[in-house]
Amino acid sequence: MERTSIRLGGVELASSVMNASGARSAERGEILELCAAHRGAIVFKSCNRAGLDTPENLKNRGVEYFQSIAGELTARNKKIIGSVVGASEEEFVDVARMLDRARVNIVELNLADDYVTKSVAPFASFERLKSILGRVRGETGCVLAVKVPPRMPFEPRAIADLFKSMRIAIAVCANDLPKDLVIDIARAKVEGPPRTLSQAHAFFKESENLLGVVAVGGINSGRDAYIAHLTGAKAVQVGSALMKEGAGALGRIDRELDSILAEHDHKSVSEIVGTVRFSG
Numbered sequence: 001m002e003r004t005s006i007r008l009g010g011v012e013l014a015s016s017v018m019n020a021s022g023a024r025s026a027e028r029g030e031i032l033e034l035c036a037a038h039r040g041a042i043v044f045k046s047c048n049r050a051g052l053d054t055p056e057n058l059k060n061r062g063v064e065y066f067q068s069i070a071g072e073l074t075a076r077n078k079k080i081i082g083s084v085v086g087a088s089e090e091e092f093v094d095v096a097r098m099l100d101r102a103r104v105n106i107v108e109l110n111l112a113d114d115y116v117t118k119s120v121a122p123f124a125s126f127e128r129l130k131s132i133l134g135r136v137r138g139e140t141g142c143v144l145a146v147k148v149p150p151r152m153p154f155e156p157r158a159i160a161d162l163f164k165s166m167r168i169a170i171a172v173c174a175n176d177l178p179k180d181l182v183i184d185i186a187r188a189k190v191e192g193p194p195r196t197l198s199q200a201h202a203f204f205k206e207s208e209n210l211l212g213v214v215a216v217g218g219i220n221s222g223r224d225a226y227i228a229h230l231t232g233a234k235a236v237q238v239g240s241a242l243m244k245e246g247a248g249a250l251g252r253i254d255r256e257l258d259s260i261l262a263e264h265d266h267k268s269v270s271e272i273v274g275t276v277r278f279s280g
């Protein structure tokens with residue numbers, strides 16, 4: 001299925017489909033199962049320095065646990081995205097640096113969780129955001145991604161410009177498409193006037209192709225992935241479907257995406273990224 005392979009932030013991925021952070025990716029056994037089931041990148045559960053028992057959604061065994069799994073997987077040439085949470089700027093910097101040292105390919109800063117909003121408050125001001133990103137950038141050499149919250153007090157344009165200026169290569173954005181979207185996927189045409197369809201689409205439009213957009217949220221099928229790609233995503237992350245269906249969900253979505261691409265005579269998923277048009 002070479003059709004679904006893609007370059008994201010300069011990293012070659014065997015598939016544009018991957019798990020979302022946290023979905024079956026907190027324990028070594030789960031991670032190895034995902035690796036065996038799918039050839040795409042693996043995204044680790046968000047981790048902090050010493051591990052967390054609460055909140056439940058961020059329960060993790062700490063960065064050293066993920067460093068050792070990264071060591072195992074890089075030896076097998078698996079592409080890895082490490083995900084960072086923290087309760088302070090210093091913790092973000094430390095954890096990102098430790099994952100970078102463990103040679104993960106991409107470090108994703110989870111700025112989307114309430115836990116981070118309540119402690120680090122990265123979006124409290126533009127200066128605050130700049131400070132945290134600048135410090136992580138200064139201390140790491142890896143490709144950086146930022147998972148942004150669905151709602152932010154700043155325009156996507158301003159955030160996209162900041163990311164570009166700080167060499168943040170990837171924005172992980174909400175795939176919050178309208179429920180009543182009418183789309184003809186053969187023609188890549190959405191009914192109605194030109195408009196922004198989702199946060200992922202907004203970031204794509206503002207990034208002038210200098211940012212890789214990853215769409216997360218509601219990706220349950222190859223068709224969902226295809227539409228996310230049309231609206232500008234270079235890759236998609238799968239959470240709930242993976243929880244419900246098990247590791248096989250990633251391969252299924254990848255195969256479905258591959259079939260739709262073949263059906264429409266596309267040799268590569270990169271041909272359709274951001275090509276959505278409007279009928280109105």
Ligand SMILES: Cc1cc2nc3c(=O)[nH]c(=O)nc-3n(C[C@H](O)[C@H](O)[C@H](O)COP(=O)(O)O)c2cc1C
Nearest residue numbers: 020021022023045046110216217218219238239240
């Ligand atoms: C069980 C579970 C654990 C999650 N843990 C994390 C996490 O550690 N870090 C993170 O950035 N997102 C986490 N998420 C959010 C997912 O990465 C994703 O953004 C969300 O589930 C939306 O995608 P979906 O609609 O496919 O479920 C978690 C989601 C689930 C279901």
